[in-house]
Amino acid sequence: MEVIQTIQELRSQLSPRREQGRTIGFVPTMGYLHEGHRSLLERAREQSDVVVLSIFVNPLQFGPTEDFSRYPRDTQRDLAIADAAGADLVFLPSVAEMYPTHPPRTTVTVNGPVTSILDAVSRPGHFDGVATVVSKLFHIVEPDFAYFGMKDAQQVAVIRQMVDDLNFRVTIVPCPTVREEDGLAKSSRNVYLSAEERAQAVVLSQALRLAQDYVNNSKDAIDIAGLKQLIASHIRTAPLAVIDYAEAVTFPGFEPVDSWSPNGGSDLIVALAVKFGATRLIDNTIIPRKV
Amino acid sequence: MEVIQTIQELRSQLSPRREQGRTIGFVPTMGYLHEGHRSLLERAREQSDVVVLSIFVNPLQFGPTEDFSRYPRDTQRDLAIADAAGADLVFLPSVAEMYPTHPPRTTVTVNGPVTSILDAVSRPGHFDGVATVVSKLFHIVEPDFAYFGMKDAQQVAVIRQMVDDLNFRVTIVPCPTVREEDGLAKSSRNVYLSAEERAQAVVLSQALRLAQDYVNNSKDAIDIAGLKQLIASHIRTAPLAVIDYAEAVTFPGFEPVDSWSPNGGSDLIVALAVKFGATRLIDNTIIPRKV
Missing domain, CATH: 3.40.50.620 (HUPs)
Structure with a gap:
């Protein structure tokens, strides 16, 4: 080399x-x-x-x-x-x-x-x-x-x-994103986190999993406002977490939508940016449409 | 081909x-x-x-x-x-x-x-x-x-x-710029010119030649305002010519200067844009510094 x-x-x-x-x-x-x-x-x-x-x-x-x-x-x-x-x-x-x-x-x-x-x-x-x-x-x-x-x-x-x-x-x-055992996405910035912040940072990947489950269990089109509320509520269970954004938009177009159905035209990306102190973490998951 | x-x-x-x-x-x-x-x-x-x-x-x-x-x-x-x-x-x-x-x-x-x-x-x-x-x-x-x-x-x-x-x-x-016999720079836009405009368009290359002569005959640093006035005066001898700009700046930096000497640090470009009716012609000449 x-x-x-x-x-x-x-x-x-x-x-x-x-x-x-x-x-x-x-x-x-x-x-x-x-x-x-x-x-x-x-x-x-x-x-x-x-x-x-x-x-x-x-x-x-x-x-x-x-x-x-x-x-x-x-x-x-x-x-x-x-x-x-x-x-x-x-x-x-x-x-x-x-x-x-x-x-x-x-x-x-x-x-x-x-x-x-x-x-x-x-x-x-x-x-x-x-x-x-x-x-x-x-x-x-x-x-x-x-x-x-x-x-x-x-x-x-x-x-x-x-x-x-x-x-x-x-x-x-x-x-694909590579994750720690508890689900936290690997990032060079994880080194900034205190032990307490590191423990709480697991809420990001947990919130994404919640979003996936919510979509998988829905028979109808998903109300995006409701989905975002669900995610945000979970992130707020971490006292040190400050949400920058918790969004769900089309992928790869990144266009906002009010509702989304897996039978529709595009995938959905659920994307998070959350601050712990001065450290800003991002994570996302893509929920595919049915093809 | x-x-x-x-x-x-x-x-x-x-x-x-x-x-x-x-x-x-x-x-x-x-x-x-x-x-x-x-x-x-x-x-x-x-x-x-x-x-x-x-x-x-x-x-x-x-x-x-x-x-x-x-x-x-x-x-x-x-x-x-x-x-x-x-x-x-x-x-x-x-x-x-x-x-x-x-x-x-x-x-x-x-x-x-x-x-x-x-x-x-x-x-x-x-x-x-x-x-x-x-x-x-x-x-x-x-x-x-x-x-x-x-x-x-x-x-x-x-x-x-x-x-x-x-x-x-x-x-x-x-x-290098390729020119007509009378000095007009070849351009796809020359086809727009009326016969009268075409005849008068020769003032662009003439003005550039005047600028070169002016510099060659100057023993001291060139006053750029004076040089620009000289060029503009010549272009205005063509009744149909409307000057967009008639400038002299450093080359290749394109930085304005008040005076310029061939013993200084950079070349000088004299650059013209002149309208004949709706047709906009450009031309330029580069006056090298002494190396």
């Missing part, structure tokens, strides 16, 4: 492999790798000839009051995990390497329903920052496949729309 | 050639080809193994009061010119093929001095439309080289900045 810090060096490593006809699988991350990232790397290892991992905490996708400076970093541990999971190349650029002018002068903006709701509202500018850095990384790596975790389902939808709209050649491969 | 109307078909034509290690040269145009476009194709033919021409009148780069619907089109003539100049593939997509959702949901925006002046002010949204369509075309064609005419010097600067900022792998090749 090679660790590379400059765009030029990464390109010169990838170019001969591409010319040999080898496929490139790409896992973009912000580091502090966990089982979720490992599953992305393993999927890439199965599907692609060359596996590229990037580790870059992208300042552009953090708001001014968010956790950019304290975002957890542990490069040595990350490299050991990447090596064990079969990464071939690790791209570890500096902020100056990625953004010689900061803030960057050229940006990519994704508009539409998917960026009018949920994290797009709670975190203004976040998805522009994601779209811009992912565009740059796609141009640098030129992957055949890129792997993203479905814990960030809205991010996956934004990136898929960008890829479609701007005709990137890459195929986006969404991968 | 093959004429191709869909993105999928173009990709399937280009992919095997790329795998054989052949370089791809790309000439993006809005059609109604003239000697300027021909010179781009010839340059591409010299430098690249596969020459791709695109013809697409991009609605996104026209303002609501501009000439999108009446922009001149003559596909049969264009194809004959392209064939004679050695194009291998001509990409001729419909608006629906390029923008399945219109207006498009994902856009590329280039900020900074280069998009704060001249055509960026006269044509709001124009360069966002250019950046977005060129991004799409670069993703579809994946060229090694892309050829642009320096008549649109500001466009070249915008695209170069976009390529740098977003790390596109393509090399931008600027090519």
Whole structure:
């Protein structure tokens, strides 16, 4: 496994492999790798000839009051995990390497329903920052496949729309959320939680399970307001939980609906953002329509 | 020469050639080809193994009061010119093929001095439309080289900045402006001019020549206000000419300056936009610093 810090060096490593006809699988991350990232790397290892991992905490996708400076970093541990999971190349650029002018002068903006709701509202500018850095990384790596975790389902939808709209050649491969034994979705930000917060954070995945059961037990169309109330009530059983949003919208369109039926035209995503102190956790589940 | 109307078909034509290690040269145009476009194709033919021409009148780069619907089109003539100049593939997509959702949901925006002046002010949204369509075309064609005419010097600067900022792998090749015998820069829009307007349009290139002479004959730093006055006075000798702008700024930075010296840090671009009736012509010349 090679660790590379400059765009030029990464390109010169990838170019001969591409010319040999080898496929490139790409896992973009912000580091502090966990089982979720490992599953992305393993999927890439199965599907692609060359596996590229990037580790870059992208300042552009953090708001001014968010956790950019304290975002957890542990490069040595990350490299050991990447090596064990079969990464071939690790791209570890500096902020100056990625953004010689900061803030960057050229940006990519994704508009539409998917960026009018949920994290797009709670975190203004976040998805522009994601779209811009992912565009740059796609141009640098030129992957055949890129792997993203479905814990960030809205991010996956934004990136898929960008890829479609701007005709990137890459195929986006969404991968299932990986969870702790009690159901908490794996996240680099879980390390922020106190013991008490960590224990209570289980309400997110519990609320999603409740939503699934509620839908499965309903014979009629689901009243979305009622579904949201059910979820919110359960989250509020955790005294330290502060709900940012608890929503249910169409998937992958991210359009609000008043009611939803499994016999209708689209899947439903139940999406949560909940704060424990300064730590903001997100999670979601997708409830498929009957096909 | 093959004429191709869909993105999928173009990709399937280009992919095997790329795998054989052949370089791809790309000439993006809005059609109604003239000697300027021909010179781009010839340059591409010299430098690249596969020459791709695109013809697409991009609605996104026209303002609501501009000439999108009446922009001149003559596909049969264009194809004959392209064939004679050695194009291998001509990409001729419909608006629906390029923008399945219109207006498009994902856009590329280039900020900074280069998009704060001249055509960026006269044509709001124009360069966002250019950046977005060129991004799409670069993703579809994946060229090694892309050829642009320096008549649109500001466009070249915008695209170069976009390529740098977003790390596109393509090399931008600027090519010299091609002129009529009397000096008028070749442009698809020249066809709009009446005989009287056509005769008077020579003042643009004459004014640029005057600017060059003025600088060459100056021993001291040039007062930019004086230079602009000189140019404007000459353009106003044409009774039908209405000046949109007559500016001199740094190149390639496009930053306004009060005075300029050939011994200073940057080149100078003298840039004109002049209307004759509803027809808007642009032209420019770059005055190099002494190196």
